[in-house]
Amino acid sequence: MSISPINDVLTSAVQGNQLFNIINNQPASSPTDIFKTILNNQQWVNPRDRIHNDPSITALWLQYPNDIISKKAASIVNYSDSDDIKVQKIQEWVVNNIEYMSDQEQYGYEELWVPPVMLLAQGKGDCEDGAFLIMSLALNAGVDPSRLRFYGGEVEIGDGAATGGHGWVAYKRESDDAWVPVDFSYYPQLCPMDCRIPLADDERYINQYFIFEVGQIIISDVNRVRQPNIYNPGGYIEPNVLFPNGILANTYA
Numbered sequence: 001m002s003i004s005p006i007n008d009v010l011t012s013a014v015q016g017n018q019l020f021n022i023i024n025n026q027p028a029s030s031p032t033d034i035f036k037t038i039l040n041n042q043q044w045v046n047p048r049d050r051i052h053n054d055p056s057i058t059a060l061w062l063q064y065p066n067d068i069i070s071k072k073a074a075s076i077v078n079y080s081d082s083d084d085i086k087v088q089k090i091q092e093w094v095v096n097n098i099e100y101m102s103d104q105e106q107y108g109y110e111e112l113w114v115p116p117v118m119l120l121a122q123g124k125g126d127c128e129d130g131a132f133l134i135m136s137l138a139l140n141a142g143v144d145p146s147r148l149r150f151y152g153g154e155v156e157i158g159d160g161a162a163t164g165g166h167g168w169v170a171y172k173r174e175s176d177d178a179w180v181p182v183d184f185s186y187y188p189q190l191c192p193m194d195c196r197i198p199l200a201d202d203e204r205y206i207n208q209y210f211i212f213e214v215g216q217i218i219i220s221d222v223n224r225v226r227q228p229n230i231y232n233p234g235g236y237i238e239p240n241v242l243f244p245n246g247i248l249a250n251t252y253a
Helices: 006-018 032-040 055-062 067-076 082-095 103-107 118-124 127-140 246-252
Strands: 047-052 148-157 162-170 181-182 205-213 216-220 232-237
Touching: 055 127, 055 205, 067 082, 067 118, 067 127, 082 127, 118 127, 127 148, 127 162, 162 205
Parallel strands: 047 232
Antiparallel strands: 047 216, 148 162, 148 205, 162 181, 205 216
């Protein structure tokens, strides 16, 4: 199952399985679009990044640090490996050991974001599940967090003008500090980092809906696929915008 735009993901998740609690006195089952509500109350200044500090991103979706993920990472990489080699080995392991399966097929929900420990147990998941696992393994393997980010965005999915939503990891390689895609499902290049087309030049990746970095959600006016190094912290910081379901957090953290 491909990832939907952030507004659709939040609405679908809340209505379908209450993965997300909507705060600010909204009930968990409300389909309120929290990003639209918050951003409509802000004065737009272009271009800028809107940064939402949220430690739950790291605790649930990336599970960093986590003993189970750390042990798995240690079985995949060597401590002495460079960050480039660690990320390459981890991507190869995830692509070769996790089966792609849509959320609808596996769980009966249109969209369900699965924590990495749960994905390891299931052995099956869709694009963002595999991407979360790749990023989680990399972080727990000691890869520099500033070199990792998760993109939820738009990509080419067919001939001509067909596009769709997708979730993937981008990694800032060591040789030239270029961001390169580290994909689980749609375009899983498995060659060394130095041979990969930079994300900015890879036209299969079109734009982002949002970016996850450790502890943060970033909504940007800039196309951070074409210009991944642009960073414009604009008007405000909104803490704890996204708050995951407590049951899942307690079960899989």
